[in-house]
Amino acid sequence: MALRAGDHSRVAMNGLKEKVLTLDTMNPCVRRVEYAVRGPIVLRALELEQELRQGVKKPFTEVVRANIGDAQAMGQKPITFLRQVLALCVHPDLLNSPDFPEDARRRAERILQACGGHSLGAYSVSSGIQLIREDAARYIERRDGGIPADPNNIFLSTGASDAIVTVLKLLVAGEGPTRTGVLIPIPQYPLYSAALAELDAVQVDYYLDEERAWALDVAELRRALCQARGHCCPRALCIINPGNPTGQVQARECIEAVIRFAFEERLFLMADEVYQDNVYAEGSRFHSFKKVLMEMGPPYATQQELASFHSVSKGYMGECGFRGGYVEVVNMDPAVQQQMQKLMSVRLCPPVPGQALLHTVVSPPTPSDPSFAQFQAERQAVLAELAAKAKLTEQVFNEAPGIRCNPVQGAMYAFPRVQLPPRAVQHAQELGLAPDMFFCMRLLEETGICVVPGSGFGQREGTYHFRMTILPPMEKLRPLLETLSQFHAKFTREYS
Amino acid sequence: MALRAGDHSRVAMNGLKEKVLTLDTMNPCVRRVEYAVRGPIVLRALELEQELRQGVKKPFTEVVRANIGDAQAMGQKPITFLRQVLALCVHPDLLNSPDFPEDARRRAERILQACGGHSLGAYSVSSGIQLIREDAARYIERRDGGIPADPNNIFLSTGASDAIVTVLKLLVAGEGPTRTGVLIPIPQYPLYSAALAELDAVQVDYYLDEERAWALDVAELRRALCQARGHCCPRALCIINPGNPTGQVQARECIEAVIRFAFEERLFLMADEVYQDNVYAEGSRFHSFKKVLMEMGPPYATQQELASFHSVSKGYMGECGFRGGYVEVVNMDPAVQQQMQKLMSVRLCPPVPGQALLHTVVSPPTPSDPSFAQFQAERQAVLAELAAKAKLTEQVFNEAPGIRCNPVQGAMYAFPRVQLPPRAVQHAQELGLAPDMFFCMRLLEETGICVVPGSGFGQREGTYHFRMTILPPMEKLRPLLETLSQFHAKFTREYS
Numbered sequence: 001m002a003l004r005a006g007d008h009s010r011v012a013m014n015g016l017k018e019k020v021l022t023l024d025t026m027n028p029c030v031r032r033v034e035y036a037v038r039g040p041i042v043l044r045a046l047e048l049e050q051e052l053r054q055g056v057k058k059p060f061t062e063v064v065r066a067n068i069g070d071a072q073a074m075g076q077k078p079i080t081f082l083r084q085v086l087a088l089c090v091h092p093d094l095l096n097s098p099d100f101p102e103d104a105r106r107r108a109e110r111i112l113q114a115c116g117g118h119s120l121g122a123y124s125v126s127s128g129i130q131l132i133r134e135d136a137a138r139y140i141e142r143r144d145g146g147i148p149a150d151p152n153n154i155f156l157s158t159g160a161s162d163a164i165v166t167v168l169k170l171l172v173a174g175e176g177p178t179r180t181g182v183l184i185p186i187p188q189y190p191l192y193s194a195a196l197a198e199l200d201a202v203q204v205d206y207y208l209d210e211e212r213a214w215a216l217d218v219a220e221l222r223r224a225l226c227q228a229r230g231h232c233c234p235r236a237l238c239i240i241n242p243g244n245p246t247g248q249v250q251a252r253e254c255i256e257a258v259i260r261f262a263f264e265e266r267l268f269l270m271a272d273e274v275y276q277d278n279v280y281a282e283g284s285r286f287h288s289f290k291k292v293l294m295e296m297g298p299p300y301a302t303q304q305e306l307a308s309f310h311s312v313s314k315g316y317m318g319e320c321g322f323r324g325g326y327v328e329v330v331n332m333d334p335a336v337q338q339q340m341q342k343l344m345s346v347r348l349c350p351p352v353p354g355q356a357l358l359h360t361v362v363s364p365p366t367p368s369d370p371s372f373a374q375f376q377a378e379r380q381a382v383l384a385e386l387a388a389k390a391k392l393t394e395q396v397f398n399e400a401p402g403i404r405c406n407p408v409q410g411a412m413y414a415f416p417r418v419q420l421p422p423r424a425v426q427h428a429q430e431l432g433l434a435p436d437m438f439f440c441m442r443l444l445e446e447t448g449i450c451v452v453p454g455s456g457f458g459q460r461e462g463t464y465h466f467r468m469t470i471l472p473p474m475e476k477l478r479p480l481l482e483t484l485s486q487f488h489a490k491f492t493r494e495y496s
Numbered sequence: 497m498a499l500r501a502g503d504h505s506r507v508a509m510n511g512l513k514e515k516v517l518t519l520d521t522m523n524p525c526v527r528r529v530e531y532a533v534r535g536p537i538v539l540r541a542l543e544l545e546q547e548l549r550q551g552v553k554k555p556f557t558e559v560v561r562a563n564i565g566d567a568q569a570m571g572q573k574p575i576t577f578l579r580q581v582l583a584l585c586v587h588p589d590l591l592n593s594p595d596f597p598e599d600a601r602r603r604a605e606r607i608l609q610a611c612g613g614h615s616l617g618a619y620s621v622s623s624g625i626q627l628i629r630e631d632a633a634r635y636i637e638r639r640d641g642g643i644p645a646d647p648n649n650i651f652l653s654t655g656a657s658d659a660i661v662t663v664l665k666l667l668v669a670g671e672g673p674t675r676t677g678v679l680i681p682i683p684q685y686p687l688y689s690a691a692l693a694e695l696d697a698v699q700v701d702y703y704l705d706e707e708r709a710w711a712l713d714v715a716e717l718r719r720a721l722c723q724a725r726g727h728c729c730p731r732a733l734c735i736i737n738p739g740n741p742t743g744q745v746q747a748r749e750c751i752e753a754v755i756r757f758a759f760e761e762r763l764f765l766m767a768d769e770v771y772q773d774n775v776y777a778e779g780s781r782f783h784s785f786k787k788v789l790m791e792m793g794p795p796y797a798t799q800q801e802l803a804s805f806h807s808v809s810k811g812y813m814g815e816c817g818f819r820g821g822y823v824e825v826v827n828m829d830p831a832v833q834q835q836m837q838k839l840m841s842v843r844l845c846p847p848v849p850g851q852a853l854l855h856t857v858v859s860p861p862t863p864s865d866p867s868f869a870q871f872q873a874e875r876q877a878v879l880a881e882l883a884a885k886a887k888l889t890e891q892v893f894n895e896a897p898g899i900r901c902n903p904v905q906g907a908m909y910a911f912p913r914v915q916l917p918p919r920a921v922q923h924a925q926e927l928g929l930a931p932d933m934f935f936c937m938r939l940l941e942e943t944g945i946c947v948v949p950g951s952g953f954g955q956r957e958g959t960y961h962f963r964m965t966i967l968p969p970m971e972k973l974r975p976l977l978e979t980l981s982q983f984h985a986k987f988t989r990e991y992s
Contacts, residue, residue: 019829020731020764020801026832027668035842046621070619073612087587090849091579097595116569121815123566125542158654158819161843169694172523194842198665235516268516305516319617321848323654333515336522346531346690347657351847352817353586 032197035190036456041440042067045450060448064480066468067450069244069412071318071382074471079317079378081371082360085111089120089356103369111356120352126345128156128326129352132359136326139362143276144291149328155340156326156358158350160274160311163327165195167270167307170340171236172199181232183224183267185216187415187457187465189244202232207460210417213406214248218257225265236268237261242275242286242410245457245467247390249284249409255292259300269306274325277315280387281409290330306330312357314412316382324354324361386412389470389477396478400485402492413467415454418488420464424495436464439491447483528693531686532952537936538563541946556944560976562964563946565740565908567814567878570967575813575874577867578856581607585616585852599865607852616848622841624652624822625848628855632822635858639772640787645824651836652822652854654846656770656807659823661691663766663803666836667732668695677728679720679763681712683911683953683961685740698728703956706913709902710744714753721761732764733757738771738782738906741953741963743886745780745905751788755796765802770821773811776883777905786826802826808853810908812878820850820857882908885966885973892974896981898988909963911950914984916960920991932960938987943979 023031042065049063065073072078081104088094088108095105114131116122127133133151140149157163172180181202184192196203206224208214216239228234239258241250250258262269271289279286290308294301312324329337364379365372390408397405397416405416420428420435428438436453444450454465472480519527538561545559561569568574577600584590584604591601610627612618623629629647636645653659668676677698680688692699702720704710712735724730735754737746746754758765767785775782786804790797807821825833860875861868886904893901893912901912916931924934932949940946950961968976 017762017795017799019799019827019832020762021667021832022829023831023835025669025731026666026835030666030835030839033839033842035838068619070612071617072615073618075613078615078617083587087583087590090586091583094583094590094595099590099593115817116566117571119568119574120817121567121574121813122569123564123816158847159844165843170522170526171517173521191842198839198842235521266513266516299513303513303515317617320619321611321615321617321845323845323847331515333518335519336515336517339519339522339526342531343526343529343694346529346687346694347661348655349817349819351654351819351850353849354847 181234214246275411322354396481421495677730710742771907892977917991
C-alpha cells in the first residue's frame with residue numbers, strides 16, 4: 001500500500017520512520033522492468049570472480065562472461081586507426097608527433113575543427129556534430145547504393161539503446177485499451193521489453209520461427225496484431241536484423257513483406273540494425289530497411305515511417321565503452337522530429353568522444369590514405385574470425401545430443417535450444433526458478449561459463465534456450481563449446 | 497483527437513495516409529517538455545552563425561553563446577593531466593612514449609587494469625568501474641572531513657543529468673491527487689521541469705528570495721508544500737547549491753534547516769551539487785548536504801534519504817563533452833537501490849572515457865607526483881579567473897540603470913533582473929512572446945549576444961531576468977557586459 005507523505009504517525013516500533021522511497025512506494029513501472037543480460041546470473045558471475053581472486057577453490061580457474069556482446073572484454077584489439085584519431089582528438093599536443101600517420105592527424109584536426117572551442121570537452125549540438133551527421137549520411141548512401149540520406153534526419157546518440165528508448169518515448173500515449181502497443185520479436189533483445197515496461201506501454205509479442213532458422217513470418221505478425229487490438233493500440237513494429245539473440249539475417253522479400261504489412265496496418269517501423277556489419281553465412285546479405293523501403297517506391301517510399309538504429313559497439317569496431325550510435329528517421333512528421341530534437345536537448349548531447357569515434361567508422365580510410373592497408377587488414381581479420389567462430393559454434397552445438405542450434409548467419413550470438421529432462425524442469429520449479437535459469441546457474445557454478453537463459457529473451461512455452469556470444473577468442477571458444485556440451489550431457493544424465 | 501491505428505478510412509484528400517506519429521498522437525508528456533537552455537533563442541543563434549559564415553551583413557561579427565555553461569566552447573583550455581591520462585587510456589601504444597609524465601602513465605595503466613579487456617572499449621559494470629567508485633568514495637571523504645563514503649552507494653552516470661533523471665524516475669508514482677510531487681526552486685535549471693513533465697510528475701515551485709541574494713527560506717518551502725498537498729503527493733525536494741541559474745551559495749544553517757524540514761515532512765532530498773568547486777565570494781563556502789546531514793547526527797544522519805549529484809562538466813575541468821558524473825545515495829532503502837542498479841543496467845553503462853576522466857578528478861595528482869605543480873597551477877588559474885569574472889559581471893551590471901544583479905557567489909552564471917518598459921512588455925505580448933524572450937531575441941539580433949530569458953528558468957510574476965554565463969574570456973567579457981548594458985539602455989529609451 002502506498003504511504004501518504006507527511007503521515008507522521010508512520011513511525012515503526014523501533015522508532016524509525018519508514019523510508020520515503022520503498023518497493024511499495026516507488027515507480028511501479030520501474031519495478032516491472034527486467035533485464036536478463038545483466039540480471040542475477042551476471043551478478044553471481046561477478047561474485048564468483050571475486051571469490052576466485054580471494055583464493056576460494058572452484059572447479060574452474062576463470063569465469064568466461066559469454067553473456068554479453070562485449071568484443072574487447074573478450075580480448076578483441078581495438079582498430080588502430082580509430083584509436084589513433086581519438087587519442088589525437090583527446091590530446092591535441094600529439095598532433096605534431098611523428099608517431100601518427102598523416103591521415104589520422106588530418107582527421108583529428110577535421111573533427112576538432114567541428115567541435116565547440118575545437119575541443120572534445122565542449123558540448124555539441126544535441127543532435128550531434130554537424131560534420132559527423134553529414135558524413136554519416138554519405139556512409140548510409142554508400143551502403144544503400146546511392147539512395148539519398150539527409151543529415152537533418154540523423155541524430156547521434158549514446159549507443160543505440162538511447163536512441164531506441166527516445167523513439168519509443170515519442171510513441172507512448174493513451175490509457176487502458178488505447179495504450180500504445182509495440183510489436184517486438186520473441187526471442188528479443190530485452191532492452192525492448194525493459195523500455196516498454198518502464199514507459200508503461202504494451203508489449204505485443206510476435207514469434208520468430210525457430211524451425212525456419214528464426215524467420216519472420218507476416219502471418220504471425222498479423223496474428224499478434226489482431227490479438228493485441230482491443231487490448232491496446234498497436235502503433236509500432238520493432239525488427240532486429242541481423243537478429244539478437246537469434247542470429248538470423250532477413251531475406252529481402254521478407255523485409256518487403258514486413259514493410260507492406262506495416263504500411264497497411266499503419267505501424268511505425270523501428271529497425272534495429274546494429275549488427276549490419278556482422279553477416280557471416282554464405283548466401284546471407286544485409287539489406288537495410290531504408291534501402292528496401294526506398295526501392296519499393298511510392299506510397300511506401302514516400303509515406304512509411306521508419307527509424308533505423310546503428311552503433312559503434314558492434315560490427316568490427318566493438319567499441320561498446322564509447323557509447324556512440326545514431327538513428328536515421330525516414331518520413332517522420334517534421335513537427336514530431338522537432339519534438340524529438342527538443343527531447344534530446346534536455347540531456348544536452350551524446351558523449352563527444354563517442355561521436356568522434358563514430359566519425360572514423362562512417363568515414364573510414366580510403367585506398368589513397370596511409371592508414372588504409374592496416375585498417376582494412378584489421379577489419380577483415382576481425383570479421384573473418386567472427387565468421388569462423390559462428391560456424392564453429394553452430395557445428396559443435398549440433399554435434400551434441402539434446403542441443404540444437406540454428407545457423408548463426410549474423411550478429412554475435414548463438415541461441416541454441418536445449419532439451420531439459422522433466423525431472424530437472426520439476427526441480428527448477430520447486431526452487432521457483434525458470435528451468436533454463438536453473439540450467440544456466442548450474443552451468444556457471446560448475447564450469448565458470450556465464451550465458452543468459454532463454455527466458456530472459458522470451459521463447460515458446462515449453463522450449464528452453466540460452467544466449468551465448470561467439471566472441472571468446474578461438475583458442476578459448478572451442479574448449480568452451482565442448483565444456484558446455486559435456487555439461488549438458490552430464491546434467492541430462494543427472495536428472496534422467 | 498487520437499487516431500485508431502489500422503483505421504484505413506483515414507486517407508486524406510491528397511491520397512496520403514496520415515502519419516502514425518503526429519503532434520496529436522505522440523506522447524503528450526513529451527510535448528509538454530520545455531528546455532530553454534537550448535530553446536528557440538539558441539536555434540536562432542545557430543542560424544545567425546550560419547548567416548555570418550555565408551557573408552550576410554550583421555551589426556556584429558560574432559555570435560557569443562553565453563547561454564550555456566560550456567567552458568571549453570568559450571576557450572577554456574583542458575587541464576593537461578586529465579587529457580594526458582585519457583590519451584594514454586585511449587591509445588595504450590603511447591604508454592612507452594617519453595612525452596608523458598610518469599604519473600600520467602601509471603594512472604592510465606591503473607585505469608586500464610580496471611577495464612574489461614584492459615580497454616576503454618569494453619562495457620563497464622552498469623554502476624561504473626569499481627576502482628573509480630572506490631576512489632570517488634575517498635574523494636567524498638576528503639571533501640567531507642573524513643565522514644565515510646561507501647563505493648556501493650556511488651553510481652557513475654552519463655553527466656549529472658542522467659543520474660538526476662534516474663532518481664526522479666524511481667520517485668514517480670500514483671495518479672490524480674496521489675501523483676508524485678517534487679519541490680524545485682524557482683528560478684531552476686530547466687532539466688528539472690523538463691524531466692518532471694516527461695515523467696508526468698507534478699512540479700511544485702518554491703521561490704528563492706531575490707531580495708536576500710536568492711536565499712532559500714524554509715517558510716517558503718512550507719508554503720509550497722502545504723499548497724501542493726491535496727493536488728499531489730510531494731515526495732522529494734530538489735536543491736541546487738551552488739545555485740543554477742542564480743549563483744547563490746547556501747549557508748550551513750540554511751542547509752540544516754532544509755534537512756530538518758525534509759525529515760519532518762518526509763521528503764527525499766536531491767542535492768544538485770555539480771558546482772561544488774565553483775565558489776568565489778569571500779565568506780562563502782561549499783557545504784555538502786551529506787556532510788551537514790551526517791554532522792546533525794541521528795535521526796537525520798541515520799534516516800534522511802539523500803541523493804547528491806556531481807559531474808566533470810563544471811568545476812575547473814569543464815569537460816562537458818565527456819558526459820561523466822556520479823550520484824551518491826545516502827540512507828536509501830537497499831531494495832530500492834537494487835532497483836536503481838537494475839534500471840541503470842538497461843542502458844548498459846555510462847561512457848567509459850567519461851568514467852576515466854572522472855578518475856583523474858576524484859584522484860588528482862598529489863604533491864609528490866611529477867604532474868602536481870602544473871595541475872595545481874592550471875586548476876588555480878581557471879578558478880581564479882572565474883572568481884574575477886564573477887565579480888566583474890556583478891559590478892558592471894549593477895552600474896547599469898535598470899539592471900540589478902545579485903552577487904555571483906558561485907556556479908557559472910549571473911541572473912540579473914532587468915526592468916522592461918511597459919510599452920515593451922505590451923509589444924511583446926502582442927507578438928505572443930514572453931517580455932524577456934522579446935528582450936533577449938532583440939539583444940541577439942542586434943548584438944550577437946545569446947543569453948537565455950528568465951522565463952525559461954521561472955521567476956516571480958512581473959519580474960524579468962536573463963541567465964548569462966560568466967565564462968567568456970576576460971578580454972571578451974568586459975565589452976560583452978558593456979554592450980549588453982548599453983543595449984538595455986537603448987531598448988529602454990526605444991520603448992519609453
